[in-house]
Amino acid sequence: MADQSHGDGGIAGHLQYWTVKLDESNPFMQIHMDTMLVSLVVAGLMFGFALWLKGRLVSGAPSGAQNAMESVVGFVDQTVKDNFPVHNPLIAPLAFTVFVFIALINTIDILPAFLLGNVAHLFGVEHFRPVPTNDLNLPAAMAVSVFVLVLYYEFKLKPVHFCKELLMEPFTNLVPGFLKPIVMPINLILKLVEEVAKPLSLSFRLFGNMFAGEVIFLLIAFLLLGGGAVGMAAGFFVGLAWTIFHLFIGLLQAFIFMILTVVYLSIAHQPAEH
Amino acid sequence: MSLDLTFIGQIVIFLTLVVLMRKYLYGPMIDLMEARSQKIADGLAAADAGNEAKAKAEVEIAEQLKEARTKAVEIIASAEKRSAEINEEAVVKAREEAQQIVDAARDEVGAELNRARQTLRAEVAGIAMLAAERVVESELDASRHATLVEGIVSRGFGNA
Numbered sequence: 001m002a003d004q005s006h007g008d009g010g011i012a013g014h015l016q017y018w019t020v021k022l023d024e025s026n027p028f029m030q031i032h033m034d035t036m037l038v039s040l041v042v043a044g045l046m047f048g049f050a051l052w053l054k055g056r057l058v059s060g061a062p063s064g065a066q067n068a069m070e071s072v073v074g075f076v077d078q079t080v081k082d083n084f085p086v087h088n089p090l091i092a093p094l095a096f097t098v099f100v101f102i103a104l105i106n107t108i109d110i111l112p113a114f115l116l117g118n119v120a121h122l123f124g125v126e127h128f129r130p131v132p133t134n135d136l137n138l139p140a141a142m143a144v145s146v147f148v149l150v151l152y153y154e155f156k157l158k159p160v161h162f163c164k165e166l167l168m169e170p171f172t173n174l175v176p177g178f179l180k181p182i183v184m185p186i187n188l189i190l191k192l193v194e195e196v197a198k199p200l201s202l203s204f205r206l207f208g209n210m211f212a213g214e215v216i217f218l219l220i221a222f223l224l225l226g227g228g229a230v231g232m233a234a235g236f237f238v239g240l241a242w243t244i245f246h247l248f249i250g251l252l253q254a255f256i257f258m259i260l261t262v263v264y265l266s267i268a269h270q271p272a273e274h
Numbered sequence: 275m276s277l278d279l280t281f282i283g284q285i286v287i288f289l290t291l292v293v294l295m296r297k298y299l300y301g302p303m304i305d306l307m308e309a310r311s312q313k314i315a316d317g318l319a320a321a322d323a324g325n326e327a328k329a330k331a332e333v334e335i336a337e338q339l340k341e342a343r344t345k346a347v348e349i350i351a352s353a354e355k356r357s358a359e360i361n362e363e364a365v366v367k368a369r370e371e372a373q374q375i376v377d378a379a380r381d382e383v384g385a386e387l388n389r390a391r392q393t394l395r396a397e398v399a400g401i402a403m404l405a406a407e408r409v410v411e412s413e414l415d416a417s418r419h420a421t422l423v424e425g426i427v428s429r430g431f432g433n434a
Contacts, residue, residue, distance in 0.1 A: 022279070032280040039284060043291045050299035057306055059313075066303075073303045092304070093296035101291060132284075137277055141284030 011218045014117065016127040017135065034120070034128045035135040042104050042132075072100065079259065083266045091265055094149075098142065099258040102206065105133050106250025109213060110243045114221065133210040133253075136203065143203035146261045150198070153268040161272035166191045202260055209253050213246045399427050 023029035053065055062070050076096040084091060108116075109131045120128030132138045154162040169191060171183040220242055224235025402423050410419075 027276055028278050030278045030280075031283065032278070035280050036283050036287075039287055043287055046291065047294050047298065050295060054298055054302055057302060059306055059310060069299070069303060070307060073300060074307065077304060077307075090296070093300040094292050096300050097288075097292045097295045100295075101288070135280065137280035138284045138288075140277060141281050142288050144281075145285055145288055 011215065011222065013127075014114075014218050015129070015215070017129050018120065018125050018127050032129070032135055032137060034125075034130070035132040035137055038108065038130060039105065039132040039138060042101065042108075046100065046104070072096070076258070080262055083259075083262050084269060085266070085271065086269055088265075088269065091262065094146075094265075095258045095262050098146075098261050099254050102133060102142075102257050103251055103254035105131060105138070106210060106254060107247065109134075109210065109217070109250060110247050112221075129214075131210060131214060133206055134214050136207045139203035139206040139257075140199070142257070143199035146202065146264060147195075147199035150264045150268045151195075153265065157269060158272045198264055202257065202264075206253050206257055209249055213242075213249060216242055217246070395427065399424050402427060 017032040018034040019030050020033055021030040049065075053069060057066060073096060076099060077092050080092045080095055111130065116130035117128045129135060166188055167184045169187055171187055172180055175183055217239070220235050220239045224232050224239060399420075403420055406419065406423060
């Protein structure tokens with residue numbers, strides 16, 4: 001991608017980030033300004049909305065924004081209650097934030113493909129990716145945060161059981177006694193793979209879905225711009241259909257991320273059987 | 275498409291957002307919703323209690339009404355009995371009084387009759403004496419014959 005020319009570089013040209021490099025030699029020392037900017041704006045909007053709504057909460061029959069938020073809050077609360085054996089006051093707000101944050105960011109994707117990019121061009125920015133969930137950094141950040149929380153609760157609530165599980169599962173009971181020390185490292189490796197697979201699958205699922213969605217949007221957009229009258233008409237309708245479908249996918253991915261967050265944390269909260 | 279500092283920044287944004295959402299949106303809303311469901315539950319419980327009390331009161335009222343009705347029937351019955359007794363007493367008394375009046379009247383009539391008889395007897399004796407005097411003229415001893423005539427008269431009127 002790096003060798004693509006800037007500007008009209010085809011689809012790949014539209015898949016580059018607005019990058020600020022802090023250290024040319026180290027690929028880790030760079031920041032995607034577009035991802036940071038858009039997620040900060042969305043987070044700021046959510047915070048502003050929260051402050052605005054907090055002053056207007058009524059204890060009687062809710063209406064308007066409060067009613068809408070109450071249905072979301074009630075839905076998340078019910079999901080968490082259904083999945084959780086114990087009450088933890090942090091889980092529901094976490095799940096709520098995951099759901100709303102991802103759903104809002106994914107919804108940005110239904111804006112016309114080049115719109116925000118062109119707005120950014122007006123300010124002299126060459127590349128601009130409008131949807132932060134298309135940047136692996138955001139899904140990975142959330143998934144790793146959730147994973148760290150899961151590990152924290154595993155060690156806090158049942159340290160002995162968890163360590164035992166790391167070493168003893170799944171093979172120890174299947175081999176004779178003298179082989180147990182030999183299979184323990186194998187168990188550990190398998191278990192670590194299993195645990196690491198959680199944040200990996202969590203982040204890549206969201207990233208992959210949204211990235212593919214954007215690529216398809218770009219394909220449709222190029223069809224629309226480059227295919228003459230028929231192409232434009234076809235592009236318009238295909239684009240409309242894909243927008244509606246992608247809106248649904250965005251919401252679905254937000255829900256999946258939320259429900260998996262709740263489920264992983266719920267597993268960490270399950271009391272040890274032994 | 276690799277991880278970089280954005281990853282760190284996103285973790286900070288995400289965790290900050292979780293804390294802020296918990297404090298300013300989710301916490302207040304869930305408190306409010308729970309308070310509301312509690313209020314609704316309390317209201318429903320109060321309504322149930324009220325309905326129960328109402329049903330109880332209705333049963334009580336029906337019982338009291340029934341009791342009052344029975345009592346009223348009893349009172350009416352006893353009053354009717356009492357009035358019948360009074361009536362009966364009055365009738366008996368009236369009958370007695372009437373009897374007394376009739377008896378007194380009869381006594382009076384009897385006395386009157388006796389008196390009249392006495393008078394009549396005396397008069398008749400006088401007349402008879404007078405007549406006998408006229409018939410027998412002076413040859414008869416008035417006082418001796420008077421006794422005789424009186425005896426005759428009394429015997430004759432006494433049988434009459």
